[in-house]
Amino acid sequence: xxxxxxxxxxxxxxxxWGTGAPIVLIHGWPLDADMWEYQSVHLASQGFRVITYDRxxxxxxxxxxxxxxxxxxxxxxxxxxxxxxxSGVTLVGLSMGGGEVARYLxxxxxxxxxxxxxxxxxxxxxxxxxxNNEGVDRSVFDKMVEGLKxxxxxxxxxxxxxxxxxxxxNFSVSSEILQWxxxxxxxxxxxATLACVRAFxxxxxxxxxxxxxxxxxxxxxxxxxxxxxxxxxxRIAALAPHAELKVYGxxxxxxxxxxxxxxxxxxxxxxxxx
Numbered sequence: 592x593x594x595x596x597x598x599x600x601x602x603x604x605x606x607x608w609g610t611g612a613p614i615v616l617i618h619g620w621p622l623d624a625d626m627w628e629y630q631s632v633h634l635a636s637q638g639f640r641v642i643t644y645d646r647x648x649x650x651x652x653x654x655x656x657x658x659x660x661x662x663x664x665x666x667x668x669x670x671x672x673x674x675x676x677x678s679g680v681t682l683v684g685l686s687m688g689g690g691e692v693a694r695y696l697x698x699x700x701x702x703x704x705x706x707x708x709x710x711x712x713x714x715x716x717x718x719x720x721x722x723n724n725e726g727v728d729r730s731v732f733d734k735m736v737e738g739l740k741x742x743x744x745x746x747x748x749x750x751x752x753x754x755x756x757x758x759x760x761n762f763s764v765s766s767e768i769l770q771w772x773x774x775x776x777x778x779x780x781x782x783a784t785l786a787c788v789r790a791f792x793x794x795x796x797x798x799x800x801x802x803x804x805x806x807x808x809x810x811x812x813x814x815x816x817x818x819x820x821x822x823x824x825x826r827i828a829a830l831a832p833h834a835e836l837k838v839y840g841x842x843x844x845x846x847x848x849x850x851x852x853x854x855x856x857x858x859x860x861x862x863x864x865x
Contacts, residue, residue: 626772634859680704808835824838
């Protein structure tokens with residue numbers, strides 16, 4: 592399996608499929624790069640070079656104790672881009688992965704980046720504070736940590752239902768898809784899974800987004816109960832000077848699956864500039 596070495600020596604697993612304009616897909620918490628199955632295969636078949644990688648601590652990447660802060664993790668993204676000598680890249684980050692996109696552009700600039708997309712992203716600042724009243728109360732994230740510590744498999748199975756918007760009246764998500772997502776989540780290390788809750792909830796990306804100078808596509812579902820639209824995408828569009836907001840009516844958090852055809856079409860149109 593192909594690996595790239597991060598600055599601190601951590602080995603990151605990646606896949607590099609297809610040829611053409613490069614698209615780097617950055618996965619959400621608590622899954623790994625395989626969550627992009629319905630994008631990576633389709634986009635590569637449509638004439639793009641698609642790179643996915645497992646965040647440190649998840650999937651087939653190494654599981655160090657430290658490094659689950661966004662400065663380190665955007666350095667991991669830079670290592671992947673540099674190792675493959677990519678240019679003209681479209682960065683696509685879902686959920687937690689949106690943080691890497693914002694922080695990478697702030698720290699490394701857009702020399703190698705042509706455009707970026709934030710899908711169901713945690714940006715600009717998820718935690719409610721005195722200066723961020725639109726955020727989510729800390730107790731929500733505290734309960735997530737408590738649930739993970741008490742029964743990680745049970746918590747992740749329950750979280751997966753909200754992630755995919757699965758319920759008694761929603762038959763569009765099979766039990767097998769939920770089991771698959773739980774399997775991907777359980778491949779992550781307990782340490783990484785816990786630490787990343789604090790990272791994606793407590794990191795302030797507002798200044799990062801104000802500095803974005805590439806075209807930015809923001810996609811979010813208005814039925815997202817994992818990362819609420821009002822706390823995230825609606826605010827991104829106001830901060831980033833080149834942002835285009837697309838709201839998917841009735842859609843949950845896991846747009847890479849539940850809205851895969853529409854998302855794929857929007858990404859292709861965005862990359863091609865059409």
